[in-house]
Amino acid sequence: xxxxxxxxxxxxxxxxxxxxxxxxxxxxxxxxxxxxxxxxxxxxxxxxxxxxxxxxxxxxxxxxxxxxxxxxxxxxxxxxxxxxxxxxxxxxxxxxxxxxxxxxxxxxxxxxxxxxxxxxxxxxxxxxxxxxxxxxxxxxxxxxxxxxxxxxxxxxxxxxxxxxxxxxxxxxxxxxxxxxxxxxxxxxxxxxxxxxxxxxxxxxxxxxxxxxxxxxxxxxxxxxxxxxxxxxxxxxxxxxxxxxxxxxxxxxxxxxxxxxxxxxxxxxxxxxxxxxxxxxxxxxxxxxxxxxxxx
Amino acid sequence: xxxxxxxxxxxxxxxxxxxxxxxxxxxxxxxxxxxxxxxxxxxxxxxxxxxxxxxxxxxxxxxxxxxxxxxxxxxxxxxxxxxxxxxxxxxxxxxxxxxxxxxxxxxxxxxxxxxxxxxxxxxxxxxxxxxxxxxxxxxxxxxxxxxxxxxxxxxxxxxxxxxxxxxxxxxxxxxxxxxxxxxxxxxxxxxxxxxxxxxxxxxxxxxxxxxxxxxxxxxxxxxxxxxxxxxxxxxxxxxxxxxxxxxxxxxxxxxxxxxxxxxxxxxxxxxxxxxxxxxxxxxxxxxxxxxxxxxxxxxxxxxxxxxxxxxxxxxxxxxxxxxxxxxxxxxxxxxxxxxxxxxxxxxxxxxxxxxxxxxxxxxxxxxxxxxxxxxxxxxxxxxxxxxxxxx
Numbered sequence: 001x002x003x004x005x006x007x008x009x010x011x012x013x014x015x016x017x018x019x020x021x022x023x024x025x026x027x028x029x030x031x032x033x034x035x036x037x038x039x040x041x042x043x044x045x046x047x048x049x050x051x052x053x054x055x056x057x058x059x060x061x062x063x064x065x066x067x068x069x070x071x072x073x074x075x076x077x078x079x080x081x082x083x084x085x086x087x088x089x090x091x092x093x094x095x096x097x098x099x100x101x102x103x104x105x106x107x108x109x110x111x112x113x114x115x116x117x118x119x120x121x122x123x124x125x126x127x128x129x130x131x132x133x134x135x136x137x138x139x140x141x142x143x144x145x146x147x148x149x150x151x152x153x154x155x156x157x158x159x160x161x162x163x164x165x166x167x168x169x170x171x172x173x174x175x176x177x178x179x180x181x182x183x184x185x186x187x188x189x190x191x192x193x194x195x196x197x198x199x200x201x202x203x204x205x206x207x208x209x210x211x212x213x214x215x216x217x218x219x220x221x222x223x224x225x226x227x228x229x230x231x232x233x234x235x236x237x238x239x240x241x242x243x244x245x246x247x248x249x250x251x252x253x254x255x256x257x258x259x260x261x262x263x264x265x266x267x268x269x270x271x272x273x274x275x276x277x278x279x280x281x282x283x284x285x286x287x288x289x290x291x292x293x294x295x
Numbered sequence: 296x297x298x299x300x301x302x303x304x305x306x307x308x309x310x311x312x313x314x315x316x317x318x319x320x321x322x323x324x325x326x327x328x329x330x331x332x333x334x335x336x337x338x339x340x341x342x343x344x345x346x347x348x349x350x351x352x353x354x355x356x357x358x359x360x361x362x363x364x365x366x367x368x369x370x371x372x373x374x375x376x377x378x379x380x381x382x383x384x385x386x387x388x389x390x391x392x393x394x395x396x397x398x399x400x401x402x403x404x405x406x407x408x409x410x411x412x413x414x415x416x417x418x419x420x421x422x423x424x425x426x427x428x429x430x431x432x433x434x435x436x437x438x439x440x441x442x443x444x445x446x447x448x449x450x451x452x453x454x455x456x457x458x459x460x461x462x463x464x465x466x467x468x469x470x471x472x473x474x475x476x477x478x479x480x481x482x483x484x485x486x487x488x489x490x491x492x493x494x495x496x497x498x499x500x501x502x503x504x505x506x507x508x509x510x511x512x513x514x515x516x517x518x519x520x521x522x523x524x525x526x527x528x529x530x531x532x533x534x535x536x537x538x539x540x541x542x543x544x545x546x547x548x549x550x551x552x553x554x555x556x557x558x559x560x561x562x563x564x565x566x567x568x569x570x571x572x573x574x575x576x577x578x579x580x581x582x583x584x585x586x587x588x589x590x591x592x593x594x595x596x597x598x599x600x601x602x603x604x605x606x607x608x609x610x611x612x613x614x615x616x617x618x619x620x621x622x623x624x625x626x627x628x629x630x631x632x633x634x635x636x637x638x639x640x641x642x643x644x645x646x647x648x649x650x651x652x653x654x655x656x657x658x659x660x661x662x663x664x665x666x667x668x669x670x671x672x673x674x675x676x677x678x679x680x681x682x683x684x685x686x
Binding site (some may be wrong): 007216225 | 339340400446504505506507509511512514515516518519522535542545546548563567568569571572655
């Protein structure tokens with residue numbers, strides 16, 4: 001019995017680390033969805049750029065990790081401005097347009113191709129600034145970088161919540177999300193808020209990239225799976241509820257590890273089956289707003 | 296003493312057309328020029344293998360030419376880069392045969408490229424010596440043709456598992472664990488391992504456990520190995536996932552010997568994992584720098600001559616190509632400058648005692664074009680960033 005507990009504890013620790021990355025990226029889906037109704041399906045590739053640009057800053061240029069981290073957040077955040085300009089604004093003229101699905105996927109493919117040209121197609125080792133020695137939390141082993149991921153990712157998620165609820169700019173963003181026309185009447189520059197939403201979303205993905213690179217390697221094709229899993233976390237948690245999304249990300253990370261203990265052949269399949277069941281019971285996700293229709 | 300290689304060049308554009316025409320006149324219409332063609336991946340996904348192979352090729356040719364070459368004439372190398380792309384390989388090999396009129400071709404590196412180019416060599420009746428690529432089909436495809444023009448000095452995929460089993464039996468390991476990635480390659484590896492383990496009456500106590508080749512945490516799979524008290528693990532994995540396996544083993548403090556296929560002897564594994572993580576990990580090989588006197592001599596030479604290119608950084612690619620090129624040159628000495636006769640002569644060479652790999656003195660025969668078959672592979676182990684013979 002205790003052997004099982006040891007395994008469960010290890011799965012919990014491992015799952016929390018990867019799950020907090022999903023949660024971080026998924027917050028990016030939330031912030032653009034509530035302001036524009038659109039998502040960046042290239043979040044995974046923005047994460048990839050964050051990892052590889054971080055590699056260039058930290059290892060090629062030899063900047064301190066903290067500086068590289070800020071540089072990544074600024075660069076990938078700035079890419080959000082470009083994304084909004086070329087892939088969102090031109091195609092969002094009609095309220096029901098779904099062209100943003102294709103245009104954001106197009107940007108992600110372009111980014112992937114460009115990354116192969118710049119950094120090559122192979123995995124690159126990204127040494128952790130915190131060393132490679134295993135730490136023990138009880139019976140479970142964890143790398144210092146994984147611990148840092150949990151702290152940094154969850155810290156960022158909470159910091160963003162405080163920003164959105166307390167800061168003037170954040171409140172303006174939420175106002176646009178709540179009612180775009182009313183916000184405009186109140187003198188809020190809606191276009192600027194939409195750009196801000198994409199900047200935030202992209203910056204979160206970039207941060208996720210430089211955080212996770214020491215665990216997964218940095219390479220051009222690294223973003224696809226985290227992008228999809230984070231999307232699953234966002235839908236699973238409830239696309240309009242940041243706390244739900246946070247829980248969704250952590251749960252998906254945990255479930256993969258837990259099902260892995262039972263049978264590694266089905267670990268991803270069973271995780272997504274579980275998501276399907278939850279969505280069948282609660283279509284707007286774990287903590288999404290219930291759709292109420294009067295008959 | 297340093298060996299200079301002035302006659303070698305990386306021909307990317309202008310080839311000496313005038314020279315080709317002159318030499319063609321001497322040899323007669325059917326004969327080829329005194330040129331050995333190479334199609335290697337010098338850029339792209341498998342460039343480490345290509346660069347290592349080029350060292351072995353340059354060294355073998357330089358030594359041959361220094362001893363007088365072919366009837367006093369130097370053999371020229373024409374080396375093209377296929378960028379690890381099958382289409383580029385096809386273009387290169389076509390050019391080697393039609394424009395450069397080479398008498399034989401050495402290469403390629405990548406199995407995908409190989410399966411695209413062997414048809415051209417076979418059709419044009421030019422012998423092709425594969426010194427790296429491992430797909431079984433490369434030799435098997437023309438095995439039943441009247442004359443197979445394709446030869447190999449590399450371990451094929453199918454035979455690698457048997458060397459693992461030999462090692463397990465010799466070391467008397469009792470409790471085996473099996474892991475594989477979820478690709479088609481990983482699954483076929485699993486099937487081979489399951490069959491051979493059963494034939495050898497070995498106990499599979501954990502697995503087969505599967506993982507995605509991009510997974511970053513393998514603790515779930517490995518704790519099961521730990522619970523089952525395995526004493527040896529076989530893993531079908533490429534280098535990146537192998538590093539993750541080693542890392543996860545550290546996490547759960549699982550210390551058992553384990554082996555992968557020959558993909559783990561590539562320098563990429565060391566680059567991604569570093570000395571500490573790769574320490575003790577094993578891989579299938581035909582060569583280590585320390586497995587024989589011939590091997591030690593080659594390793595010393597490569598380290599010295601190619602110091603500025605990283606020394607002996609991919610020992611197995613270099614060694615196999617060194618053997619492959621020397622076999623082709625032996626066949627040239629026997630048969631003369633006629634591609635078809637060179638092919639026949641390759642099957643006749645029966646005193647190749649200078650091999651640096653574990654191949655036998657009579658490596659090829661009309662029935663067998665795999666120089667590295669049973670009893671010629673073994674396990675290598677990473678120690679302090681170098682690969683050594685696993686005792």
